[in-house]
Amino acid sequence: MLVNGVWKENWQPVQAQDAQGRFIRQTSTFRNWITADGSPGVTGTGGFRAEKDRYHLYVAYICPWASRTLMVRQLKQLTDLIGVTVVNPQLTDQGWRFGGYPGAGSDPLNGAAYVHELYTLADPAISGRATVPVLWDKETRTIVNNESADIVRMLNSAFAGFGDRGPDLYPADLAEQIDDLNEQIYSNLNNAVYQAGFATTQQAYDEAFDRVFATLDALEDRLADGRRFLFGERLTETDVRLFVTLVRFDAAYQGLFKCNRTTLREMPNLHAYTRRILSLEGIAETVNLNHIKAGYYSIKALNPNGIVPAGPQEI
Ligand SMILES: N[C@@H](CCC(=O)N[C@@H](CS)C(=O)NCC(=O)O)C(=O)O
16 A cells, blocks of 8 residues: 555555454545536535546456446446546556556556556555546546546536436436445445455354345345336446446355355346346446456455466356
């Protein structure tokens, strides 16, 4: 991680843990918003007006949080407005690295070798972890935001002035229900699989495992009435948040993170739902199973010999 702008120690997967050995995720540092007119958003400062070719996303295909932002960029048809660079899937001693792995790129804007360099460009005295996604502003050469939940929401609305940009993923009449279900899915699934995987006590693992499968069971039931998406016919940001975990489930969480009561394939409604979202225009390009497997199985603390499983080869 970075301490006062300098990279310290080898990269470690566990960010922090509580007294019971439960994994705790770091909170994000840059919380500014792109808005239609450059006025400040819900948090942070203003000055980030929606403009073509001004912003760039740095992502990892392995990362579910970064993948949310990639999906929304596709769903909102923003691919010609906002560029993307994908990092290598394996975490190095200095965190995310650019270039070399098939499907990854080098940094076209700043010539950085590691993502942590973007953080020190944005704030030379920064302390904290250098996470993806990073939403970069080419004009002021800084990080607008590194919290995927914010990025998903700002991309849903900020570029409305550029024509019809796909479905409203956060419609006002569903906002409260979306916020509620987002929170449940984040705590009991998106983050809980990591809590199972990185648990350092049996109790912490058991608790996380139970939350993961109770949540999957409830979602499997919810989809039993044949609805296309979580709230019916309309795709929302909650579907994006659920999809990114489901699509990694059999490839990474089931094996490496020991979330192995049931595979996704054994939950027919959730499996069909995942494939339905995967078939939406542009979404398959945001999912790279090779990166997902190579990335998760490169975490030495969980897989010291670095063997990458051959399967599964499809979702
Ligand atoms: N709150 C962040 C979390 C992002 C996050 O944890 N990204 C992970 C990859 S999945 C990361 O970059 N980890 C590197 C590290 O922790 O050093 C978000 O949702 O945007």
